[in-house]
Amino acid sequence: MAEPGTDARIAVVTGGNRGLGIEIVRKLAQRGLRVVLGSRSMSAGLEAREQLGAVGERVVVRELDVADERSVVDLVRWIHGSYRRCDVLVNNAAIAVDGAQDAMTADFDVVRRTMEVNLYGAWRLVQALSPAMRxxxxxxxxxxxxxxxxxxxxxxxxxxxxxxxxxxxxLTVIFADELRYAGILVNSCCPGRVRTEMGGGQYGVSPADAADTPVWLATLPSDGPTGGFFRDRKPLEW
Structure with a gap:
C-alpha cells in the first residue's frame, strides 16, 4: 500500500501535555500530521493545546494513563471510531521517582510503578495500536x-x-524485528538532558531542540532505519 499523505497521517503522543511531549506534538502538527495528545489529566491536556496557537487546530486531546489498561483500550476504540487508522506512535510518557535510591535499598513499590509506566505502558500502546498500522x-x-x-x-x-x-x-529491538515486514519502523531515542521538570529545570537542551530526533524518527521515509537507538539523529551504542 502506498504511504499516506502527511495530512492524512494520525499520530499519538503519550505524555504530550508538557515538556518534551508538547514540543513533539507541536512539531508533528507543524509537519501536517493530525496529532492525538495523550494526557493523564484532560484539563492539563487542554491547557497544553491552548499553548500551541493556530497549529493546535490539528491536535485533539484525549485522557490517557498508559499504566491503566482500560484507559488504553478506551483510547484505541476512540481512534478506531474517529479515524480508523493510526500511523505514528511516540511513547514519551515516563516517570523518574526513585531519587537517591540504589539497587541495594530500592523500594520495590517504586520499581513496579516505574516499570508499569516506562516499560509496560509503552508495550501496551504498541500492542494496541500496531494492528491499525499493519x-x-x-x-x-x-x-x-x-x-x-x-x-x-x-x-x-x-x-x-x-x-x-x-x-x-x-523491547524496541524485539518489536522492530517482529514488525520489520509490515511497513513499520521501530526505534528508540535519547533526548539528552532536557530543561524540563523531569530533566532538572535549568540544565540541558531546550524541549524544542530535544524534540528534533523523536520527530525525525516519527517521520522517517520507508527506507529509514529500524531497531536503532539515536541521539541527535546519530546512532548510539546500546
Missing part, C-alpha cells in the same frame, strides 16, 4: 528512552529508571 501498511513507532539505560552507562543510582529504559531499548 492494516495500513505503514507505521512509525518511537520510544523515548535515555542514555542512562545503555549498558555502558549502567551504574549506581536511580536503578528503577535505568532498568526501565534498558528494558525499553530491548
Amino acid at each position: 492494516a495500513g501498511g505503514y507505521g512509525r513507532i518511537v520510544n523515548v528512552s535515555s542514555g542512562v539505560g545503555r549498558f555502558g552507562s549502567l551504574g549506581t543510582g536511580i536503578p528503577a529508571y535505568r532498568l526501565s529504559k534498558t528494558a525499553l531499548n530491548a
